[in-house]
Amino acid sequence: MPVNLALGHVSNDFLIAALAFYSLAVLTFAGDFAFGRPRRAAAAAAQHPARAMATVGGPESAVSAAVGTAEPIMPELRVPPLRALFQADAWVRGAMAFSTLGVTAHAVAVITRGLAVHRAPWGNMYEFVTALTCFAAIFFVGAMIRYRAWSLGVFVMGAVVVTLGLTETLIFTPAGDLVPALQSYWLSIHVTAMTVATGVFFVSAVLGVVYLAVDRYNRRVAAGRAAPGNGIVRRMPTLEQLDRLAYRTVVFGFPIWTFGVIAGAIWADQAWGRYWGWDPVETWAFITWVVYAAFLHARATAGWRGRRAHYVQMLGFACLTFNILFVQVFVTGLHSYAGVS
Amino acid sequence: MTELRTPDLDQDGYPAEEPRAASSAPGTSGYGLAEWLRWGWRQLTSMRIALILLFLLALGSIPGSMLPQRGNNPGGVLQYYKSHRGLAPLLNHLGLFNVFGAPWFAAIYLLLFTSLVGCVVPRTFRLAGSARALPPRAPRHLGKLPHAAEYAVNLSPQQALTVAARVLGDHRFRLRRSAPEPAVPAGGDWISAEKGYLREVGNLLFHLALLGVLVSVALGGLFGYKADRLLVEGGTFANTTSDLDQFNPGRLVSGSDLPAFRITLNKFDASYITSGSQQGQPAAFDAHVTYRASLGSPARTFDIQVNHPLSVDGAKVYLIGHGYAPVFRVTDARGQVVYDQPTPFIAGSSANFLSQGVIKVPDAQPEPLGFSGVFVPTAVDIGGTLESVFPAADRPVVSLIAYGGNLGIDSGASQSVYELDTAGMRQLTSQPQLLQLGQTLRLPGGKGSITFTGYQQWASLAITHDPGQVPALGCGIAALAGLLLSFMVRRRRVFVRVRPAEVTNSEAAPSAIVQFGGLARTDASGGFEAEFASLAAELRSAHEAASPQTAEQVQSQQETGD
Numbered sequence: 001m002p003v004n005l006a007l008g009h010v011s012n013d014f015l016i017a018a019l020a021f022y023s024l025a026v027l028t029f030a031g032d033f034a035f036g037r038p039r040r041a042a043a044a045a046a047q048h049p050a051r052a053m054a055t056v057g058g059p060e061s062a063v064s065a066a067v068g069t070a071e072p073i074m075p076e077l078r079v080p081p082l083r084a085l086f087q088a089d090a091w092v093r094g095a096m097a098f099s100t101l102g103v104t105a106h107a108v109a110v111i112t113r114g115l116a117v118h119r120a121p122w123g124n125m126y127e128f129v130t131a132l133t134c135f136a137a138i139f140f141v142g143a144m145i146r147y148r149a150w151s152l153g154v155f156v157m158g159a160v161v162v163t164l165g166l167t168e169t170l171i172f173t174p175a176g177d178l179v180p181a182l183q184s185y186w187l188s189i190h191v192t193a194m195t196v197a198t199g200v201f202f203v204s205a206v207l208g209v210v211y212l213a214v215d216r217y218n219r220r221v222a223a224g225r226a227a228p229g230n231g232i233v234r235r236m237p238t239l240e241q242l243d244r245l246a247y248r249t250v251v252f253g254f255p256i257w258t259f260g261v262i263a264g265a266i267w268a269d270q271a272w273g274r275y276w277g278w279d280p281v282e283t284w285a286f287i288t289w290v291v292y293a294a295f296l297h298a299r300a301t302a303g304w305r306g307r308r309a310h311y312v313q314m315l316g317f318a319c320l321t322f323n324i325l326f327v328q329v330f331v332t333g334l335h336s337y338a339g340v341s
Numbered sequence: 342m343t344e345l346r347t348p349d350l351d352q353d354g355y356p357a358e359e360p361r362a363a364s365s366a367p368g369t370s371g372y373g374l375a376e377w378l379r380w381g382w383r384q385l386t387s388m389r390i391a392l393i394l395l396f397l398l399a400l401g402s403i404p405g406s407m408l409p410q411r412g413n414n415p416g417g418v419l420q421y422y423k424s425h426r427g428l429a430p431l432l433n434h435l436g437l438f439n440v441f442g443a444p445w446f447a448a449i450y451l452l453l454f455t456s457l458v459g460c461v462v463p464r465t466f467r468l469a470g471s472a473r474a475l476p477p478r479a480p481r482h483l484g485k486l487p488h489a490a491e492y493a494v495n496l497s498p499q500q501a502l503t504v505a506a507r508v509l510g511d512h513r514f515r516l517r518r519s520a521p522e523p524a525v526p527a528g529g530d531w532i533s534a535e536k537g538y539l540r541e542v543g544n545l546l547f548h549l550a551l552l553g554v555l556v557s558v559a560l561g562g563l564f565g566y567k568a569d570r571l572l573v574e575g576g577t578f579a580n581t582t583s584d585l586d587q588f589n590p591g592r593l594v595s596g597s598d599l600p601a602f603r604i605t606l607n608k609f610d611a612s613y614i615t616s617g618s619q620q621g622q623p624a625a626f627d628a629h630v631t632y633r634a635s636l637g638s639p640a641r642t643f644d645i646q647v648n649h650p651l652s653v654d655g656a657k658v659y660l661i662g663h664g665y666a667p668v669f670r671v672t673d674a675r676g677q678v679v680y681d682q683p684t685p686f687i688a689g690s691s692a693n694f695l696s697q698g699v700i701k702v703p704d705a706q707p708e709p710l711g712f713s714g715v716f717v718p719t720a721v722d723i724g725g726t727l728e729s730v731f732p733a734a735d736r737p738v739v740s741l742i743a744y745g746g747n748l749g750i751d752s753g754a755s756q757s758v759y760e761l762d763t764a765g766m767r768q769l770t771s772q773p774q775l776l777q778l779g780q781t782l783r784l785p786g787g788k789g790s791i792t793f794t795g796y797q798q799w800a801s802l803a804i805t806h807d808p809g810q811v812p813a814l815g816c817g818i819a820a821l822a823g824l825l826l827s828f829m830v831r832r833r834r835v836f837v838r839v840r841p842a843e844v845t846n847s848e849a850a851p852s853a854i855v856q857f858g859g860l861a862r863t864d865a866s867g868g869f870e871a872e873f874a875s876l877a878a879e880l881r882s883a884h885e886a887a888s889p890q891t892a893e894q895v896q897s898q899q900e901t902g903d
Binding site: 174176177179180181183184186244247248251252254255258259262265266267269270271272273274275276277278279280283284286287290291293294297298300301303304319327331332333334 | 388389391392395396398399402403405406407410412413414417440441558567614617618619622623624625626646647648649650657659661803805807810813814817818820821824825828863865866867
């Protein structure tokens with residue numbers, strides 16, 4: 001079937017719209033930092049769970065107290081996620097509205113691209129990055145609502161805007177057909193898994209950067225080299241909360257990545273006659289897997305928790321990025337489909 | 342919540358206690374071989390060493406992706422030898438052109454898997470042992486747990502405990518209840534309950550399945566094989582070692598194990614996108630073959646495509662390459678036809694299929710002839726040089742340089758059919774000569790002529806057999822299942838403590854203070870907060886439902902009723 005060019009143009013327009021909405025979302029998230037209502041109370045409660053515990057006892061408030069004293073992942077855990085969102089600051093509500101509009105436009109862009117080319121819309125580098133940022137945005141908006149992690153919006157959505165913008169300007173590729181090697185239903189299994197996992201790891205990497213930044217600030221304060229009470233850090237979740245959110249994000253992405261590698265092996269067996277051949281891209285997928293596995297283990301090893309574990313996580317994402325941006329483009333192998341010229 | 346650690350549960354099963362690994366390094370005196378070995382084994386199976394080995398595994402793989410490897414790019418290795426004369430032998434000595442078969446790489450992963458076994462096997466026994474073990478005693482102060490609640494009920498402590506046991510039992514917690522000791526009123530009675538043993542099962546399944554993957558790969562290396570055969574349209578080959586271009590058997594495989602099938606390439610079709618921005622990009626490849634599974638079996642036809650291999654007699658046949666084979670007819674000085682056959686040329690670029698090849702005519706008289714040629718599928722003259730603008734053979738042209746003299750075939754050294762050794766030859770034509778279809782080049786000095794009579798296509802087929810494939814897939818799926826199990830199931834404990842309430846009013850019903858606390862060891866995917874909250878709510882409503890109404894409550898109900 002020929003490529004539907006009109007639909008391809010619709011997809012491009014929606015992508016521009018998504019970029020615009022995301023940019024507005026980032027600006028509004030930043031506005032929340034600058035002008036929004038302080039969220040001290042929640043932060044204080046989160047920092048002293050033990051103190052909150054001590055007040056438990058009255059029979060009347062017992063059950064709600066049980067919920068309230070459950071370690072809050074992010075502020076305002078007492079109310080259900082959506083209601084918490086509606087009760088939040090106007091800046092937060094605005095930013096979330098822009099994010100949701102952006103994600104919707106982005107998803108429409110990806111879907112129409114798929115309809116235009118009659119296949120899973122991740123057959124070259126441009127489509128891959130467009131789709132992975134879409135999955136990252138969907139995943140993160142969901143996580144923001146579930147864990148009330150609005151303070152992190154400016155960082156993750158900011159990274160999405162930068163990545164998507166660079167993709168759009170540097171490696172835009174019009175809708176087209178695929179080479180025979182990619183004409184297989186395994187494209188929609190293997191590459192889908194890899195795209196989703198990359199999107200999820202993208203989010204965990206940004207969270208890891210935020211973790212390391214807050215950690216660095218805290219240590220500087222402890223060493224007397226920085227003034228305590230930084231306005232940005234004060235609005236952020238605690239280190240423990242950041243650590244747990246990043247960890248859970250990796251935990252979500254790791255099995256998907258594992259599945260993607262297995263699906264890739266099955267496809268490689270179909271197409272090339274062996275399920276594993278240490279093709280450069282395969283090798284880097286393996287290295288990425290090993291490093292993320294090391295992160296999961298590091299979190300359970302004394303002396304590696306916290307900062308060092310997150311350095312490992314950063315390393316994992318560096319391997320992932322290196323694989324996408326360098327190995328797939330410049331190293332000759334069987335996976336040279338990037339189509340970047 | 343990791344601060345709250347009960348000693349009998351370790352974080353991920355690996356011995357998490359750092360002091361043992363760090364402090365007990367044997368000193369110089371008083372340690373025998375056994376102690377050293379035990380110390381070494383403890384080190385190897387410690388999480389820290391496992392982590393380091395994981396990093397080494399990742400690090401060791403990097404040269405395998407950055408340098409050409411013998412297994413998948415032998416041409417690249419030769420090229421590297423040519424361009425880095427000094428460095429290449431050194432790298433070769435370190436095994437860097439065959440990283441994934443190198444002893445040092447094997448050492449890393451074997452150590453890692455030994456570490457894994459040393460950790461997983463004891464854990465399996467411990468898990469088996471804990472299958473019937475009871476949860477630990479409830480801690481004294483439940484309020485210090487990460488999740489806790491407290492309320493009063495109008496029940497006796499024992500009644501309240503029974504209700505709690507029923508609720509937790511309904512949620513399929515494994516229960517342990519304190520022995521009823523009326524003599525100990527202070528601390529009260531307790532229940533401890535635990536759930537989520539499948540997490541450890543999943544974790545072990547994951548690690549064991551990884552071992553299984555390694556074994557499956559080894560199985561393929563021992564009993565599998567891989568062979569290649571280039572076939573020009575119309576050509577046939579038999580699956581025997583003598584008729585294959587390349588045969589890479591596993592360690593326990595010989596040529597006699599090959600299934601005896603024959604394959605004929607009837608026709609090869611390649612189609613390309615002819616317009617638009619993707620012009621020249623391949624659209625489809627089809628190798629139309631006829632095959633016989635064995636000598637007597639009937640001939641069948643099959644269309645081998647890139648993602649569509651042919652399965653025959655336990656082996657699979659894949660289409661892995663294609664190209665052009667121009668047909669040349671060479672006559673020598675006597676006027677005799679000494680060469681008339683398609684000659685496979687190898688494409689340098691898949692974008693335009695500009696292909697190179699050589700023609701060797703050892704039987705020509707008075708001296709052997711050789712030609713090095715370039716096949717241009719769609720030739721366009723761009724500023725005096727010939728370029729191919731499209732991969733299909735729309736306007737085929739060949740460009741030839743003729744040589745005469747000793748081909749070097751008889752010297753004994755093996756020669757590539759794609760390279761001409763011109764050391765013992767003279768160049769007969771001063772510059773490349775262009776031939777279109779049907780044109781003839783007459784060699785100077787009456788040494789003969791060469792005619793470009795046509796072209797055919799060739800397909801390169803890979804024949805593989807890997808008995809480790811299915812086990813590897815099974816182990817991969819098991820690893821994934823184990824991973825999901827260990828991430829999604831949380832191992833959690835909840836505790837109930839009941840103590841009698843201090844009686845202030847003698848008319849009040851017997852009442853007790855219920856304390857409820859819980860912790861999840863590894864809550865990887867989150868959600869224990871919510872589970873604990875709903876469990877706490879359910880427990881409380883069960884207690885309220887079971888308790889007789891107090892006088893006050895009865896009275897207030899009567900008031901509202903009136």
